Amino acid sequence: MATVDKIRSQLIDKIMAIKNKDFLEALDNLVASSSSASDVVELTSEQKEMLEMSEMDIEAGRLISQDAMNKRNLEWLNGQ
Numbered sequence: 001m002a003t004v005d006k007i008r009s010q011l012i013d014k015i016m017a018i019k020n021k022d023f024l025e026a027l028d029n030l031v032a033s034s035s036s037a038s039d040v041v042e043l044t045s046e047q048k049e050m051l052e053m054s055e056m057d058i059e060a061g062r063l064i065s066q067d068a069m070n071k072r073n074l075e076w077l078n079g080q
Contacts, residue, residue, distance in 0.1 A: 015027070
């Protein structure tokens, strides 16, 4: 797996080779919108309620391990 620095360097090299102004402007808009959009996430009231329910499950000890969940999912998939 490539490191972040290696990926960044490869992207810079590719961007430096691009001569199409429209493409570069579109890429700039894409990068600008993705960085600002990831800063704040607005949750719906339903999402907030689900998170609160999850917190209550954790406090009450109603948990399942990832391995148990994977096993349950495989059993369900094989039963279909």
